[in-house]
Amino acid sequence: MGVLIDIFKDAVADPSAVRDRDALLNQIDIMMGQPLTAAEIKQLAVDTLGHGLSADRCMSFVIDRPSAGVRIVSEWCRPGLATLAFQNCNSQIAVDLDGAFAAGERPVVVHDIRSTTWSQPTTEGLATMGIRSLVGVPMIVDGDQVEMLCVAMAEHSRDWTADEVTRIEQMALLTRTAVEAVQASQREHKIAAQLQAALLPKLPRCAPGLELADYYRPAFEESEVGGDFADVFTVDNGITFFVVGDVSGKGLAAAAQIAMVRNMLRFALYHGRTLAGPVTSLNRMLAENNMLEGFVTVFVARYDPRARTVTYVNCGQEPGLVRHAATGLIEELPPTGPVVGTIETAVFQEEVVRLDSGDSLVMFTDGFTEVGPSRHQQLGIEGLKVLLQGPYPSARDEFGSGRADHLLDRMIAGVDAYSRGGSRDDMCMLVGVVDD
Numbered sequence: 336m337g338v339l340i341d342i343f344k345d346a347v348a349d350p351s352a353v354r355d356r357d358a359l360l361n362q363i364d365i366m367m368g369q370p371l372t373a374a375e376i377k378q379l380a381v382d383t384l385g386h387g388l389s390a391d392r393c394m395s396f397v398i399d400r401p402s403a404g405v406r407i408v409s410e411w412c413r414p415g416l417a418t419l420a421f422q423n424c425n426s427q428i429a430v431d432l433d434g435a436f437a438a439g440e441r442p443v444v445v446h447d448i449r450s451t452t453w454s455q456p457t458t459e460g461l462a463t464m465g466i467r468s469l470v471g472v473p474m475i476v477d478g479d480q481v482e483m484l485c486v487a488m489a490e491h492s493r494d495w496t497a498d499e500v501t502r503i504e505q506m507a508l509l510t511r512t513a514v515e516a517v518q519a520s521q522r523e524h525k526i527a528a529q530l531q532a533a534l535l536p537k538l539p540r541c542a543p544g545l546e547l548a549d550y551y552r553p554a555f556e557e558s559e560v561g562g563d564f565a566d567v568f569t570v571d572n573g574i575t576f577f578v579v580g581d582v583s584g585k586g587l588a589a590a591a592q593i594a595m596v597r598n599m600l601r602f603a604l605y606h607g608r609t610l611a612g613p614v615t616s617l618n619r620m621l622a623e624n625n626m627l628e629g630f631v632t633v634f635v636a637r638y639d640p641r642a643r644t645v646t647y648v649n650c651g652q653e654p655g656l657v658r659h660a661a662t663g664l665i666e667e668l669p670p671t672g673p674v675v676g677t678i679e680t681a682v683f684q685e686e687v688v689r690l691d692s693g694d695s696l697v698m699f700t701d702g703f704t705e706v707g708p709s710r711h712q713q714l715g716i717e718g719l720k721v722l723l724q725g726p727y728p729s730a731r732d733e734f735g736s737g738r739a740d741h742l743l744d745r746m747i748a749g750v751d752a753y754s755r756g757g758s759r760d761d762m763c764m765l766v767g768v769v770d771d
Contacts (some may be wrong), residue, residue, distance in 0.1 A: 336449075337438040338594070345571050349510070349654075350764060352403070356682060358536075358571060360692060360765075362697065368511060371513075372517065373514045373517050373518060374409070376510060376514055376517065377395050377408055377409040377434075377510060377514065377534060378409040378411075378514045379507070380395070380484070380506055380510040380539060381393040381394055381395060381409045381411040381484075382411045382562060382698075383413070383506075384411075384484075384485065384486060384502075384506045385411040385413075385664075386411070387502075387599075388485045388486055388502065388503075389498060390413075390488060391412060391413050391416055391465070391487060391489035391490070392413075392416065392465065392466065392485075392486070392487040392488075392489060393410075393411045393412075393485070393486045393487070393489045393661070393663060394407055394408075394409060394410040394419070394484075394485050394487075395408045395410075395474060395482055395483065395484050395485070395510075396408060396482070396483055396485065396630045397406075397411060397481070397482045397483075398480065398481045398482075399479060399480050399482065400479045400480070400481065401479050403749035407419060408482065414500050416465065416489055417465065418627065419464055419465070421526050422739060427528070432725055434675050441473070441561060442470070442471065442472045442473070442500065442504065443469075443470070443471040443714075444469075444470050444500055445468060445469050446468055446494055446495065447467065447468055447492035448461050448462065448467060448469070448491050449467075449492075450466070463704045464742050464770070465487075465490075466487045466488075466489065467487070467488050467489060467490055467491060467492060468491065468492045468493040468495070468497050469483070469485055469486065469487035469489060470485065470486050470487075470489040470499070470500055470503050471483045471485040471489070472484045472485075472500075472503050472504050472507045474507040474508070474510060475502065475511050475514065476512050482739055484503060484507045484510065486503055493546075497686060502704055505729075507677075508721070523731055527581075529749045532721065534671050536567060537565045537688070538566070538765070539567055539670045540566060542569055542573075542575040542638070542640075542767070543573035543574070543575060543640040543642070543766040544643070544735040544769060544770050545575065545637070545638060545739075545768065545770065546738055546739040546740075546768045547564055547567065547598060547739055547765070547766065547767050548737075548739035548740045548742070548765075548766045548768065549564065549567075549657065549743075549764065549765045549766070550742040550743055550747055550763070550764045550765075551564075551565070551760070551761075551763050552702075552761070552762045552763075553761050553765075554702070554760050554761050556692055562581055562582040562583060562584050562589040562593065563579075563581050563582075563618075563700045563702065563761040563762065563763035564578075564580050564582070564593045564596075564597060564760055564763065565577075565578060565579045565580075565698075565765045566578040566597050566600075566601065568601060569764070570605060571683075572639075572641075573639075573640045573641070574638070574639055574640075575636050575637070575638045575692065576601075576604050576635070576636070576638075577634075577635070577636040577637075577696075577698060577767070578597070578600060578601075578634070578635050578636075578701060579600065579629055579633070579698040579700060579764075579765050580593075580596065580597075580632060580633035580636045580652070580700075581631065581633070581652070581654065581700045581761070581763070582596060582627075582629070583627075583628070583629030583630055583631070583634045584628055584629055589705075589734045590738070592628065593629075594650070595625075595626065595630055596621075596633075596675075599617055599620070599621075599634070600613070600614075600617050600633070601694070603616055603617050604635070605638075608636055609685060610636075610637055610646055610647065610648045611684060611685040614633075614635055614648050614650060614675070614683045614685050615682070616674070617675060618650075618675045618676060618678070618679075618681050618683070618684060619679055619680075620633075621675060621676040622676055622677060622678060622679040623679050626676070627676040629640045629676070630674040630675065630677045631650070631676050632651040632652040632673040632674050632675070632678045632700075632701075633650045633652055634647065634648075634649050634650070634652040634653075634655055634668075635647065635648045635649075636648075636651070636696070636698065636699045638690075638696075638767070642689075643689060643690045643691065643769065644687055644688070644690070645687070645688050645689075645690060646685055646686070646687050647658075647668055647671070647685065647686055647687075647688070648671055648672060648683050648684070648685045649668060649670045649671045649672070650668060650670070650671075650672050650673065650674055651670055651672070651673050651674035651677045651685060652670065652698075652700070652701075653699055653700065653701050653704055653716065653742060654667040654668050654669045654670070654697075654701070654716060654725055655667070655696065655697065655698045656668070656695075656716075656719065656720060657694060657695065657696050657697075658694065658695040658697075658723050658724070659686055659690065659691065660692065660693030660694050660695070661691060663724065665720045665723055665724070666688065667716070668686065668688065671683060671684040671685065672684060677712060690769045691767060691769065692769055692770070692771045693738075693768065693771065694768070695723070695738075695739075695742055695744070695766065695767070695768050696766070696767045696768075696771075697719075697723060697742075697765075697766050698764070698765045698766075699719070699762075699763065699764040699765070700760075700761065700763045701760065702760035702761050702762035702763070703719060703750055703764060704716055704718070705760055706750055706754035706756045706762075707753065707754060707755075708754070712724030714753050714754070718753060719746070719750075721758065722746045722750065723746065723750040724743070737768070738768040739766045739767060739768045742766055742768065743764065743766045746766075746767075747764075748762070750762075
């Protein structure tokens with residue numbers, strides 16, 4: 336099965352080769368740390384390895400062992416050399432790569448295909464494809480499919496050194512590890528998105544005495560999953576509860592903790608007579624049993640449409656904002672207790688603010704205040720208060736959008752304009768406007 340060399344034998348490495356190897360591996364390590372897809376990782380691997388070893392070709396290809404079919408996944412070649420880009424070489428040319436590469440079971444090192452015991456059609460076919468000398472290393476094994484990492488010379492033989500083969504093996508290992516990490520992240524993201532969608536349903540557009548609007552954006556647009564959340568539900572006598580929170584963490588762990596905190600808090604609020612009592616009970620339960628990996632900041636409010644009052648508890652969250660329509664003044668609703676889930680004996684206070692017709696209540700996470708072109712130029716609470724100022728429509732427009740929608744849209748537009756792409760965290764906002 337070709338001319339094989341023992342790459343594990345003891346040898347005294349050339350100091351310059353060691354330096355070249357270390358430089359190549361350092362470059363690979365840095366480049367592999369970038370947020371790439373599996374396909375981009377494989378292409379980066381063959382580009383870097385082919386150029387670093389001064390080869391003519393470098394590619395990864397998949398061998399389907401039952402059919403002996405071969406498909407190139409990624410490919411690099413030196414300038415002036417035609418790419419192969421075949422999908423199934425067995426249908427185009429009589430090359431037994433399945434046999435030549437031992438079905439991907441072990442590394443294959445060939446100084447010159449003319450000196451192998453491979454069949455004449457295979458050697459002639461490889462020569463026609465522009466492969467004279469090669470090293471092939473199994474990279475990813477998935478059932479009956481084996482993906483090989485191959486470095487080749489097109490027209491001349493080459494005495495591959497043990498150090499060069501080791502570099503190719505290390506690249507195969509790094510690539511496989513990086514690809515598996517990406518695939519695991521994708522699986523986790525899919526599960527987290529499904530969990531979040533199932534356990535955090537869409538919020539209502541109105542509540543007794545209020546128009547509502549909400550907004551959510553994860554830190555990375557492609558992720559769809561973050562640590563921020565909101566909840567709205569109405570109980571007897573038209574009393575409506577509002578929750579805006581931020582769970583430390585991201586991904587599947589954050590999604591699971593969001594669902595747990597939301598459901599526990601909703602149950603406590605349903606059966607509590609105050610706000611401070613349920614929040615205190617939730618905090619004690621989470622802290623005593625170490626149920627969180629980190630902590631939760633949360634703003635909890637209860638709106639009574641008959642009295643037009645908002646009772647709130649702010650647990651380490653950004654201050655809620657109330658804009659009084661009659662005066663245009665903006666009132667802050669600052670923290671009334673620490674974050675939830677860390678201090679078992681924490682005390683939480685509740686406060687009350689009265690609302691009148693047209694008044695606006697805005698609750699949000701710190702992703703809004705921390706936007707900006709740099710960490711030294713963040714929007715902050717004062718910036719949000721400026722965005723909250725201004726005239727508001729007195730009725731719904733022809734498209735059915737009300738004052739809460741207009742207010743939310745204007746604030747989001749202002750935040751995006753100020754951030755100039757400087758958004759670094761999840762963002763969640765809930766807006767309520769008192770009906771006339």
